[in-house]
Amino acid sequence: MGIEELSVRNGRAVSDRWADSVVVRPRTPERHVTVHQRLVLAFAVSILTLVVVTAVAVTLAVSFEKCGGSSSENVVPPGTGSNQSRDRSGEQKGGDVQPWRRLRLPTALRPRHYDLQLSVYMHNFTFSGEASIELECLNATKFIVLHADGLHVEKVAVYSDSKKPGAMRIHRHFRYPHNQVHVIALHREMKPLRTYRINMTFQAQIQNQLLGFFHTSYALHGERRYAAVTQFSPTHARKAFPCFDEPVYKATFSVTLRHDASYQSVSNMPIESSGLDEDGWLTNRFSRTPRMSTYYVSWAVCDFSSRETMTHSGVMVSLTHSSVKLHYSTDFYSTLHL
Ligand SMILES: *[C@@H]1O[C@H](CO)[C@@H](O)[C@H](O)[C@H]1NC(C)=O
Ligand SMILES: *[C@@H]1O[C@H](CO)[C@@H](O)[C@H](O)[C@H]1NC(C)=O
Ligand SMILES: *[C@@H]1O[C@H](CO)[C@@H](O)[C@H](O)[C@H]1NC(C)=O
Numbered sequence: 001m002g003i004e005e006l007s008v009r010n011g012r013a014v015s016d017r018w019a020d021s022v023v024v025r026p027r028t029p030e031r032h033v034t035v036h037q038r039l040v041l042a043f044a045v046s047i048l049t050l051v052v053v054t055a056v057a058v059t060l061a062v063s064f065e066k067c068g069g070s071s072s073e074n075v076v077p078p079g080t081g082s083n084q085s086r087d088r089s090g091e092q093k094g095g096d097v098q099p100w101r102r103l104r105l106p107t108a109l110r111p112r113h114y115d116l117q118l119s120v121y122m123h124n125f126t127f128s129g130e131a132s133i134e135l136e137c138l139n140a141t142k143f144i145v146l147h148a149d150g151l152h153v154e155k156v157a158v159y160s161d162s163k164k165p166g167a168m169r170i171h172r173h174f175r176y177p178h179n180q181v182h183v184i185a186l187h188r189e190m191k192p193l194r195t196y197r198i199n200m201t202f203q204a205q206i207q208n209q210l211l212g213f214f215h216t217s218y219a220l221h222g223e224r225r226y227a228a229v230t231q232f233s234p235t236h237a238r239k240a241f242p243c244f245d246e247p248v249y250k251a252t253f254s255v256t257l258r259h260d261a262s263y264q265s266v267s268n269m270p271i272e273s274s275g276l277d278e279d280g281w282l283t284n285r286f287s288r289t290p291r292m293s294t295y296y297v298s299w300a301v302c303d304f305s306s307r308e309t310m311t312h313s314g315v316m317v318s319l320t321h322s323s324v325k326l327h328y329s330t331d332f333y334s335t336l337h338l
């Protein structure tokens with residue numbers, strides 16, 4: 001009893017908590033109210049804090065988004081893009097050191113002839129190719145810069161065609177996607193008035209947009225059929241093969257298409273030779289084109305195994321019938337000499 005009284009007097013004086021726990025709590029209902037009020041107050045404050053924090057976060061997010069949106073528009077790799085003054089300084093200072101940073105191809109090399117061999121896989125809409133480009137060197141350079149967009153370039157080799165033929169040592173080769181180019185850096189300079197040959201192998205998808213080398217489908221007698229066709233004008237040849245994809249670089253082209261024998265193929269020129277492998281693959285070699293720009297090159301791989309469509313009017317005309325749906329370019333007709 002003495003201890004209780006002591007604790008009541010001194011305990012309360014010393015510490016409320018001590019007092020509460022021992023004696024006071026059951027006797028003072030108003031203290032409960034106080035505790036409740038504190039709880040409610042704390043709850044209210046925390047809710048208020050939550051609301052304020054959320055509001056601040058939302059405001060920040062919105063302003064951050066605004067900042068991010070505008071800054072991402074300005075993100076431009078060095079030496080290219082919208083900042084003209086930087087572009088020009090890039091051309092002056094870095095132009096010769098890093099010619100791939102320019103928007104236009106360097107003028108030191110001029111393509112003369114392209115040998116293109118493409119294997120077209122219609123079952124998975126991919127193709128693999130070998131491009132062999134004969135070049136003329138106008139100005140000494142260590143760099144070959146040519147267009148390639150979305151192509152997975154695998155092997156690259158450069159040969160000197162003149163007096164001392166042989167492979168040129170390649171320092172490195174790499175993509176510079178910002179300008180849609182592939183760059184081959186050589187150990188030694190290529191010399192003016194000599195010719196060179198680049199051999200490249202590459203793979204890519206047959207796109208499903210109506211650019212480059214793309215696939216499309218159409219219905220024939222209620223059956224879905226597929227065709228793969230090209231639309232290179234104005235700057236989409238680079239999506240199908242590595243090339244100097246500016247109109248000024250005119251060259252001749254020899255196209256060879258390899259595909260499943262259930263498909264036919266056409267290109268700018270008539271078929272020069274055609275061969276059927278044991279594995280059911282057809283190789284069509286088309287004759288060399290006249291000298292022309294890359295965007296005039298065209299080919300198509302189509303399924304015309306159904307003979308009825310051809311009997312009335314022949315292969316070309318039946319192809320033309322389908323082509324209304326295939327979005328062939330006008331270049332295709334003009335170069336087909338139909
Ligand atoms: C371009 O870049 C330079 C410096 O690199 C800068 O001074 C100039 O303001 C920029 N111009 C534009 C239009 O962004
Ligand atoms: C597509 O098919 C060809 C031939 O079967 C194959 O070599 C190639 O790897 C395939 N590509 C993909 C992306 O599966
Ligand atoms: C480069 O490719 C072409 C065409 O595919 C081929 O005829 C030629 O032999 C190749 N060059 C070398 C040196 O392998």
Ligand SMILES: *[C@@H]1O[C@H](CO)[C@@H](O)[C@H](O)[C@H]1NC(C)=O
Binds near residue numbers: 138139192
């Ligand atoms: C490049 O070569 C041509 C002739 O082939 C010449 O007229 C021109 O001055 C050369 N340019 C440079 C930068 O050397």
